[in-house]
Amino acid sequence: RGLLMESGGGSVQAGGSLRLACSANVASIYTYSFMGWFRQAPGKEREGVASINIYHGNPYYSDSVKGRFTISRDIAEKMVYLQIDSLQPDDTAMYYCAASGRLEEPLNPEKYTQWGQGTQVTVSS
Numbered sequence: 194r195g196l197l198m199e200s201g202g203g204s205v206q207a208g209g210s211l212r213l214a215c216s217a218n219v220a221s222i223y224t225y226s227f228m229g230w231f232r233q234a235p236g237k238e239r240e241g242v243a244s245i246n247i248y249h250g251n252p253y254y255s256d257s258v259k260g261r262f263t264i265s266r267d268i269a270e271k272m273v274y275l276q277i278d279s280l281q282p283d284d285t286a287m288y289y290c291a292a293s294g295r296l297e298e299p300l301n302p303e304k305y306t307q308w309g310q311g312t313q314v315t316v317s318s
Contacts, residue, residue, distance in 0.1 A: 195309060199290045202312030205280055213275040213312060215290030222247055225292040227299045228273045230264065232286035241300030243275055253299040280316045287311040
């Protein structure tokens with residue numbers, strides 16, 4: 194088992210909601226500076242959609258998901274969540290949880306060193 198594990202993906206109709214969860218198999222998620230959610234659709238590059246500063250809880254969102262996605266963390270449970278509302282077919286992708294010890298570029302996947310295996314989100318119209 195890797196350090197990060199995602200759950201909560203599935204198939205939903207447009208307009209629906211999902212809550213993705215990422216568990217961190219570490220002594221404390223303060224090990225990381227940022228944890229984030231990234232997605233990759235077939236034939237497309239991996240993109241950062243949401244990230245959270247573990248220390249302060251400040252969230253960061255890509256313009257494409259702002260207002261529909263909400264990232265949160267639970268320090269005690271060592272979990273990071275992504276609430277996805279008003280799902281659209283363009284949201285269909287594999288969603289990955291990732292962690293970084295660096296305090297810069299929270300939505301840049303190149304800054305993240307720990308990755309989960311991903312959870313599939315499929316949205317039908």
